[in-house]
Amino acid sequence: MHDERATDQISRKVELAWLMAFYGGMLTDKQRQVLAMHCEEDLSLAEIAQEAGVSRQGVHDMLSRTAQRLFDMEEKLGVAARFQRMGDGLERCRELMRQRRYEEAESVIDALIRLDQEEQNGL
Numbered sequence: 001m002h003d004e005r006a007t008d009q010i011s012r013k014v015e016l017a018w019l020m021a022f023y024g025g026m027l028t029d030k031q032r033q034v035l036a037m038h039c040e041e042d043l044s045l046a047e048i049a050q051e052a053g054v055s056r057q058g059v060h061d062m063l064s065r066t067a068q069r070l071f072d073m074e075e076k077l078g079v080a081a082r083f084q085r086m087g088d089g090l091e092r093c094r095e096l097m098r099q100r101r102y103e104e105a106e107s108v109i110d111a112l113i114r115l116d117q118e119e120q121n122g123l
Helices: 002-026 029-039 045-052 056-077 079-098 102-122
Strands: none
Touching: 002 029, 002 056, 002 079, 029 045, 029 056, 045 056, 056 079, 079 102
């Protein structure tokens, strides 16, 4: 049970760091700083509070709001998911080319181009 919770916390920090890579520029300096201390430096709320000059509760609230903001941006914009889909497709294409399955690789490329065009038209 404890291992599952720790794994969930680590997964959440990784996900937040991933989203911050895409949307960090839309956060305030303070939000980025606190989130980086939480996700990248793995500091406790008390350590972040001391470093940032706010209360532990203030850090908790800021992290909650910032995380929700990142999730909302990803839900609306989907930039991180699109990046992941494209990366996965390119990796699939590379593997097919290594196997000399060129027609299948070309089909993957065509699908990625269509996906890109659909997403650009949707924005």
